[in-house]
Amino acid sequence: xxxxxxxxxxxxxxxxxxxxxxxxxxxxxxxxxxxxxxxxxxxxxxxxxxxxxxxxxxxxxxxxxxxxxxxxxxxxxxxxxxxxxxxxxxxxxxxxxxxxxxxxxxxxxxxxxxxxxxxxxxxxxxxxxxxxxxxxxxxxxxxxxxxxxxxxxxxxxxxxxxxxxxxxxxxxxxxxxxxxxxxxxxxxxxxxxxxxxxxxxxxxxxxxxxxxxxxxxxxxxxxxxxxxxxxxxxxxxxxxxxxxxxxxxxxxxxxxxxxxxxxxxxxxxxxxxxxxxxxxxxxxxxxxxxxxxxxxxxxxxxxxxxxxxxxxxxxxxxxxxxxxxxxxxxxxxxxxxxxxxxxxxxxxxxxxxxxxxxxxxxxxxxxxxxxxxxxxxx
Numbered sequence: 592x593x594x595x596x597x598x599x600x601x602x603x604x605x606x607x608x609x610x611x612x613x614x615x616x617x618x619x620x621x622x623x624x625x626x627x628x629x630x631x632x633x634x635x636x637x638x639x640x641x642x643x644x645x646x647x648x649x650x651x652x653x654x655x656x657x658x659x660x661x662x663x664x665x666x667x668x669x670x671x672x673x674x675x676x677x678x679x680x681x682x683x684x685x686x687x688x689x690x691x692x693x694x695x696x697x698x699x700x701x702x703x704x705x706x707x708x709x710x711x712x713x714x715x716x717x718x719x720x721x722x723x724x725x726x727x728x729x730x731x732x733x734x735x736x737x738x739x740x741x742x743x744x745x746x747x748x749x750x751x752x753x754x755x756x757x758x759x760x761x762x763x764x765x766x767x768x769x770x771x772x773x774x775x776x777x778x779x780x781x782x783x784x785x786x787x788x789x790x791x792x793x794x795x796x797x798x799x800x801x802x803x804x805x806x807x808x809x810x811x812x813x814x815x816x817x818x819x820x821x822x823x824x825x826x827x828x829x830x831x832x833x834x835x836x837x838x839x840x841x842x843x844x845x846x847x848x849x850x851x852x853x854x855x856x857x858x859x860x861x862x863x864x865x866x867x868x869x870x871x872x873x874x875x876x877x878x879x880x881x882x883x884x885x886x887x888x889x890x891x892x893x894x895x896x897x898x899x900x901x902x903x904x905x906x907x908x909x910x911x912x913x914x915x916x917x918x919x920x921x922x923x924x925x926x927x928x929x930x931x932x933x934x935x936x937x938x939x940x941x942x943x944x945x946x947x948x949x950x951x952x953x954x955x956x957x958x959x960x961x962x963x964x965x966x967x968x969x
Contacts, residue, residue: 594634599627605634611645621645650703657748659707660700663692665748666739683830683837688735695719695732704743705750712736712755720761729761769936771906774914776895783893791885793860794871795904800853802908802926804828805882805901810836811870816849816857823847825927831880841927848925906937913941 593608610622623641628634650656657665669675670685679685696715699707719729733756740756743749772780777799784792797808806828815824826844827836839845849857860870876885883900890897905926912922919938928934938944 594631594638596631604628605631607634607638607641609638609641609645611642611649613649621649647703656703656705656750657743658700659696659702659704662704662743662748663689663739665746666742669742681837681842682833683840688738691732691735692739696736704740704748707740707751707755709755709759712757712759716756716759716761726761733759733761769906769940770897770899771903771910771940772895772897772899774911776897777907777911779893779895780890784889789889790872790874791882791889793856793863794874794877794882795886796856797853797860797871798901798904799908800850800856801847802905802912802922803847804840804905804927805877806830807839808871809869809873809877812868813861813865813870816870818849818854818857821849821854823849829878831878834878839927841929843927845924845927906940909934909937910940913937913943919943 595606595608597604597606604626605628607625607628608622609624610620612620623645625634625637625641628637647656651658651661667685667689670679671682673680698715698718699711702711716729716733719732724732736756737754740749740751740754744751744753781792781796781799783789784795794808797803798805801808801823803811803823803825807825809829809831810827811823811825815826817824824844824846825839828839829836857870864870864872876882883902886901886903887897887899890899909922909926909928913919919934922937923931923934
């Protein structure tokens with residue numbers, strides 16, 4: 592580093608020269624000059640700035656001081672290229688994490704990942720909480736940060752010892768009962784939709800009678816339905832975000848039994864839409880991801896004001912089928928649920944895990960126990 596003086600057009604100027612060598616690889620060298628500085632004081636300031644700039648650049652060159660945004664990008668490329676296995680290379684997997692971090696960690700983008708500390712993690716979690724993020728959503732952001740940050744450490748892209756959110760807790764809000772439609776509300780929805788010849792009637796009925804996800808319903812073809820065996824083979828799903836077909840969320844195909852009511856819907860669809868390759872009409876609002884808003888609007892029209900989404904119909908299928916006496920394992924298999932912890936929500940909503948447990952409890956006064964009490968007193 593040096594500051595030198597020189598003359599130009601009869602005027603005195605100062606030049607700053609800086610050089611930074613790599614700490615890990617001594618062959619790496621960065622050097623830069625700044626000319627035409629009018630005072631020595633200003634030259635000293637420019638020298639300090641230049642040293643910091645070159646140090647940052649050298650850190651990036653050595654792979655030890657990447658910015659957080661660059662870490663995210665490198666992880667995305669690694670996942671895309673299959674470095675983490677087939678499941679993790681699926682766009683629906685890695686794009687979910689990337690989108691989540693790009694939306695919620697923007698304040699970290701221009702910070703060297705190695706410089707992120709626990710204080711930064713706490714500040715981020717607090718900011719998300721102030722934005723009224725649910726515990727579940729904050730937990731997902733935290734999981735994505737840990738996943739990618741720890742990968743950066745393993746790949747020697749980050750020199751820190753642990754993720755800035757590792758081990759941090761956040762305020763756990765009281766668990767809210769998931770919003771689903773009661774059996775009466777489900778029946779009202781379908782009755783009114785059929786009466787009004789609503790274009791979404793068959794899609795809603797199919798979802799409620801099969802438990803299939805929105806994308807699975809959109810990708811369903813007539814070749815997937817085997818009437819002779821009374822079953823549907825679910826092997827594909829449509830991504831409204833990427834406008835392509837992909838595998839199911841679980842990554843494997845499954846079968847859905849056809850009930851008599853579902854058979855009725857299928858027969859109606861064959862009349863209305865039988866010449867099409869797909870079982871259900873590919874409505875524009877559906878392909879563009881607005882199925883939930885259509886459902887909410889219609890429910891409001893018929894006097895049911897609930898903040899539900901299209902996926903709620905799948906929750907209704909599981910809850911009401913369990914309440915009717917269906918075995919939990921079979922319902923899980925039909926719907927393709929892999930995580931029993933998630934599925935337990937529907938078991939609790941249906942009340943089957945506690946049903947009948949209090950039937951033998953008897954504490955209210957009756958003729959029989961009144962006599963026993965009197966005998967005990969005497």
